[in-house]
Amino acid sequence: xxxxxxxxxxxxxxxxxxxxxxxxxxxxxxxxxxxxxxxxxxxxxxxxxxxxxxxxxxxxxxxxxxxxxxxxxxxxxxxxxxxxxxxxxxxxxxxxxxxxxxxxxxxxxxxxxxxxxxxxxxxxxxxxxxxxxxxxxxxxxxxxxxxxxxxxxxxxxxxxxxxxxxxxxxxxxxxxxxxxxxxxxxxxxxxxxxxxxxxxxxxxxxxxxxxxxxxxxxxxxxxxxxxxxxxxxxxxxxxxxxxxxxxxxxxxxxxxxxxxxxxxxxxxxxxxxxxxxxxxxxxxxxxxxxxxxxxxxxxxxxxxxxxxxxxxxxxx
Numbered sequence: 001x002x003x004x005x006x007x008x009x010x011x012x013x014x015x016x017x018x019x020x021x022x023x024x025x026x027x028x029x030x031x032x033x034x035x036x037x038x039x040x041x042x043x044x045x046x047x048x049x050x051x052x053x054x055x056x057x058x059x060x061x062x063x064x065x066x067x068x069x070x071x072x073x074x075x076x077x078x079x080x081x082x083x084x085x086x087x088x089x090x091x092x093x094x095x096x097x098x099x100x101x102x103x104x105x106x107x108x109x110x111x112x113x114x115x116x117x118x119x120x121x122x123x124x125x126x127x128x129x130x131x132x133x134x135x136x137x138x139x140x141x142x143x144x145x146x147x148x149x150x151x152x153x154x155x156x157x158x159x160x161x162x163x164x165x166x167x168x169x170x171x172x173x174x175x176x177x178x179x180x181x182x183x184x185x186x187x188x189x190x191x192x193x194x195x196x197x198x199x200x201x202x203x204x205x206x207x208x209x210x211x212x213x214x215x216x217x218x219x220x221x222x223x224x225x226x227x228x229x230x231x232x233x234x235x236x237x238x239x240x241x242x243x244x245x246x247x248x249x250x251x252x253x254x255x256x257x258x259x260x261x262x263x264x265x266x267x268x269x270x271x272x273x274x275x276x277x278x279x280x281x282x283x284x285x286x287x288x289x290x291x292x293x294x295x296x297x298x299x300x301x302x303x304x305x306x307x308x309x310x311x312x313x314x315x316x
Contacts, residue, residue: 054103111149132161154219155195
């Protein structure tokens with residue numbers, strides 16, 4: 001057999017290149033830091049799953065944003081739109097159910113606010129439902145005989161719920177318990193500072209009788225010494241009958257009520273009629289059921305409520 005110098009040279013050259021590539025790959029892998037992977041390894045690596053926290057509606061969302069602030073791997077999502085308001089008769093949508101399917105925790109207010117919880121529990125048995133009203137003294141709605149769910153409208157009520165939320169997050173994610181505890185303590189300190197400010201400013205008006213648009217303010221009234229003499233409409237969006245309106249007008253005239261508290265989320269027609277007939281003043285106070293998804297939003301809303309109260313109450 002004759003040796004082909006050109007073919008042999010090409011064959012040797014190819015083998016040398018192949019061996020060189022293998023040697024380079026071996027040396028590169030040996031010198032890579034332990035925390036670095038190749039591109040193919042990265043694409044196959046699993047990232048730590050985020051702790052998906054679902055909140056039922058706006059005030060609960062704001063609490064959760066504060067308690068989970070800067071905790072790695074935690075994602076907070078509101079179940080319903082921030083513009084929905086109270087959930088008295090809210091019906092879950094298919095989009096809501098998709099959100100629920102991907103969550104590990106559902107943070108709720110409780111006390112009957114989330115009427116859809118039975119359906120959620122039936123369809124998502126692995127979902128952990130946290131009720132922030134657990135263990136907190138509640139007031140009874142005199143019209144329905146049921147617990148009034150609007151705890152967060154009182155600063156003390158909001159603080160009690162934040163404590164419950166902090167404890168729930170520590171239990172669900174113990175590896176970050178210290179951060180949850182720190183966040184909870186810092187937010188509670190800010191809420192307490194604002195509560196003291198309210199107490200000082202509203203102390204001169206203790207015992208003032210008020211009429212409210214619906215049952216959102218009893219906890220707030222109790223905390224700061226106001227007396228709810230009547231309710232114009234018992235549920236948001238349900239206008240009182242002519243008879244109920246006449247009775248409320250008589251109540252205002254006979255009891256000396258001068259203030260009607262209404263909410264910006266609902267029509268003010270009934271309140272305006274009563275004010276016109278009695279000379280009572282209307283105060284627009286926000287129960288913090290809608291707003292921007294901002295951790296400081298609840299504090300700003302309550303600060304504005306205090307300014308509204310001071311402006312009206314200080315006027316003879």
